[in-house]
Amino acid sequence: MDQLKPSPPNSSPLTPLGFLERAGTVYADCPSIIYNSTTYTWAETYLRCLKMASSISSLGIRRGDVVSVVAPNIPAMYELHFAIPMAGAVLNTVNLRLDSRTISVVLRHAQSKLVFVDYQSESVVLEALSLFPTNSGRPLIVLIADDGESGIPSSKSDICGNYEEMILNGDPNFDWVRPESEFDPLTLNYTSGTTSSPKGVVHSHRGTFIVTFDSLIEWSVPKEPVYLWTLPMFHANGWSYTWGMAASGGTNVCLRKFDAAAIYAAIRKYKVTHMCGAPVVLNMLTNVPDGKPLERPVYIMTAGAPPPAAVLLRTESLGFVVSHGYGLTETGGLVVCCAWKEKWNKFPAAEKARIKARQGVRTPGMAEVDVIDPESGKSVKRDGKTLGEIVLRGGCIMLGYLKDPEATAKAMKNGWFYTGDVGVMHRRVPGNQGPIQGRHHQRWGEPEQCGGRIGSVHPPGGERGGGGGAARRILGRKPVCLPELERRVEGEANGEGGDGVLPVKTAALHGAEDGGDQGRAAENLHRKNTEVCTQRDGQSNGINQNESDVASQLTSVK
Incomplete structure (x- = not known):
């Protein structure tokens, strides 16, 4: 066995660019892009x-x-x-x-x-x-x-x-x-700097290849889907579905701008099967006065703060099939999703919506997710109270931050990517799932969401989020809202053990790392309106990013 080493035939660098070369042959005469009066194969x-x-x-x-x-x-x-x-x-x-x-x-x-x-x-x-x-x-x-x-x-x-x-x-x-190496850089995406200094996130060909396949598998995307672009492609490269549509031979329906009427018109005209968007897009789709159920199901992936179960229920009543995920700019796409089980299809609509509002286990391509004590590096107690930091490990994690070795070293250490998000682990999560309603960090490059009323979600058998003071002790930041995580212990409950950390709910949106002006601004906003909901992809619902602040912060990046 020792003589069997990597060689050119078995070690060609992984890259998503090959998806296009293949699609140009395998799906040569199939539509690739539709935009207004233009159609390409x-x-x-x-x-x-x-x-x-x-x-x-x-x-x-x-x-x-x-x-x-x-x-x-x-x-x-x-x-x-x-x-x-x-x-x-x-x-x-x-x-x-x-x-x-x-x-x-x-x-x-x-x-x-x-x-x-x-x-x-x-x-x-x-x-x-x-x-x-x-x-x-x-x-x-x-x-x-x-x-x-x-x-x-x-x-x-x-x-x-x-x-x-x-x-x-x-x-x-x-x-x-x-690429000469699959670790060669492919993309450079800047975080917005809403909660800390913005950084240039560099992803490799390999990482993007992995997260693209991971996203297709997790969402069960079939061959030749018709994908409607309601998620900005500049938004973490469209959560990798830019390359994913080439891999699956899909049709990209492009929209320069959109509203509910444009979305429904495109769905009916082009027979759209899939689309992505922030939870506010779900609100948009359900607030059409004369909204009629779709003729065929449309699968929609949403990420960020989970929409309330009532919104999910209304959305699915119109013919949409909603999936929910969690990711960061540094992961290149979604790495935690609600893994739907066939038996849940028998549940009443309201119960299915409640489960889908949870957001839960690591995707197949994410090696590990955990909540750890930042000082000891060990997993926190599974008591639903002990706070720790959410950490990730997997092939799609970024290479690092451009020209910022200090920030890279801080985020990637001890074999983990430290997200900066605070969480806890519980002993038990019925159904092995759990929701997030917002995050303290802005990683996707857009104003972050915090959907639902803070502290209003309680998982079965779960507890409320920890206090802000404890979060300050853990990460040295001034918290405004705080996500919790739960973990299923293998062999517990009905025997369906799982090893993934399960995001359950949010009680906070953190401010800047130094507790500065942005943290105070977020805190003031939280006091004024506990039902904050801004769209990740820029459709504002009352919150506008202070771009001058972002520029001044980015200037300080070495």
Whole structure:
């Protein structure tokens, strides 16, 4: 056995880019992207990405260079998830709702060489470039026109061309750049800095490959799904479903903007089967005055604060099948989900909704989840009272924070990724599941959610969350709300033991690590309204991110 070592035939670097190459052959004549009057097949999408990768390389972009994108959910945004890394570059999707100052700091910190900009964001990005120091190198700009437009003329010196012209001039026989190692960087995503200094999260080809397959398996995504893009692709790369749709030969239905009417129209017109979104999207879908049940089921994945059981009940009564998950920018996608059991389908609708509001066990691709004492590094007592920090271990965890070894070392130590979230473990969780209603940390790059009334959720046999003072002692932070976790002890209850940490409920939203202005602001907001609910993907419900604060914090990142 000792002579059997890794060799080229059995150690090809894992990368999600191969999903597109395969889809271009296996699903060649199947629709890949639908946007307004435009429809592409997978063969066309593969060819367009090859040609774009060729044109990117012709601009002098080399392996490891960062290329940024500021765009909504349009075909170009999807294609660039492949074309940029196929040129050997690192993909950086920028929250298009940020102001010019914040974007300027992000581009400088990332040292972007090239920026693809949707025409509606041209002015804010050009203003961002004007804020660059005089002696610093500025990235080139490529403008993305809307559907049906050939290009947008501009005399700005920073603009080197437009998107469709680059595809037209690209080499269809380009030999795309494969990773030398599966640990080569693939993406760079910035956290928002709502609760601490924003950081550039770097993910590898390997980690993204793993979380993509993990997400497809956990959600039981079939071949050739029709996926509606209501989750921003700049939002943790659409929770990895950008690459996942290529792996499954799905159809990407793109929407520049959406409301309930647009969603229902797209569902009926294109026979949508799957979509993702924050809990506020569920509220949007259920608050249509003349809402009629769907003709066929639509599977919807939501993440963040769990919507109240009543909202889930209303959503499912309209024909949606809701799944619920938890993840962070640092995990690249969802790593804790409500693992549905067939026997639960026999339960009354209200009971099923209550169970789905829980959010619970690690996904197949996540090796371990635990709650530990930060000082000893040992698991906390399973008494529902002893506070600890939620830690994760698995192949999809980030490589680290860009240019921030101190933050990387702090988050990744003793064999774990330390989330910064506070939790407890209980002795028993009926059904091996449990809900989260919010988190103290903002990791997804958008204003965080805290759904439901704080402290109102009580798992069967469970207890309320611990007090804020205890959380301060654990992590040295000023807490505003506090999540709890439960853990099922193997062999307990009905014998269906599990080894996953089960998120049960939230009683807090933490402030900044130093208990500073953002922590106080969050605390004040909590006092004013205990039913905070902001959408992760930017559809505000009363809370707006202070982008100037984010920019000033990001400036301090070394």
